[in-house]
Amino acid sequence: MRNWKLKNGYTIFQVLILRSNCFLISCPNGNILVDTGIQGSRTRLMKNIKSLNLANSKIDFLILTHSHFDHCRNARYLQENENCKIIMSENEAEYARTGYTTLPEGTIQLTKLVSVLGNMIGEKGFGFDVFNPDILVKENLSLIKSGFDIEIIATPGHSIGSLSVIVNNEIAIVGDTMFGVFRNSIFPPFADNTRELIASWKKILNTGCYLFLPGHGTAIKRELVKSELEVFIE
Ligand SMILES: [Zn+2]
Numbered sequence: 001m002r003n004w005k006l007k008n009g010y011t012i013f014q015v016l017i018l019r020s021n022c023f024l025i026s027c028p029n030g031n032i033l034v035d036t037g038i039q040g041s042r043t044r045l046m047k048n049i050k051s052l053n054l055a056n057s058k059i060d061f062l063i064l065t066h067s068h069f070d071h072c073r074n075a076r077y078l079q080e081n082e083n084c085k086i087i088m089s090e091n092e093a094e095y096a097r098t099g100y101t102t103l104p105e106g107t108i109q110l111t112k113l114v115s116v117l118g119n120m121i122g123e124k125g126f127g128f129d130v131f132n133p134d135i136l137v138k139e140n141l142s143l144i145k146s147g148f149d150i151e152i153i154a155t156p157g158h159s160i161g162s163l164s165v166i167v168n169n170e171i172a173i174v175g176d177t178m179f180g181v182f183r184n185s186i187f188p189p190f191a192d193n194t195r196e197l198i199a200s201w202k203k204i205l206n207t208g209c210y211l212f213l214p215g216h217g218t219a220i221k222r223e224l225v226k227s228e229l230e231v232f233i234e
Contacts, residue, residue, distance in 0.1 A: 184224070
């Protein structure tokens, strides 16, 4: 399984790939899962976590980078079965309680159409089991008091309540704020507010992280984010 070791002894494991990525941050004090994937990936996700054979396998927190169906469909299951506390943005808490988040707008012609069609299908196609988040993030939240060198920051743009998880100021788990699917671009095919999205790239870059783990695709290097910022800011 793909993993990244940090200077403070933490390891980030990629516990789900393909349809969407999920990451488990494993620390001496416990574990934090970031995102949950779709329902069809549940068995694989749980199997992958189990296969790590962690001495302490308890999942303390589940952080949702945002509330789109492909990231949060197993949130309720994990809350009930793993007893983890769910952390998400206060700006999307209402969606969690109703079990549906509207699809974001497309950023190119094709995805604009996909978004319109998707929103016509609505909840039937893109709903999820309702859940009650335990901790809501406004601007940022440090988990240092809970024993983790982790900072959660608001990085809106893809969605109104998108969050990024900054691990020891080395690696950021960024959800769909950056896309790792295209070779020379991190620009997501869907975003509700591109101006905010680009401001969020800048904010994440300012943390000093050298690597960015997106919700889709592969890890993104700092240099690419920097060059993208130059392109979009001009
Ligand atoms: Zn999304």
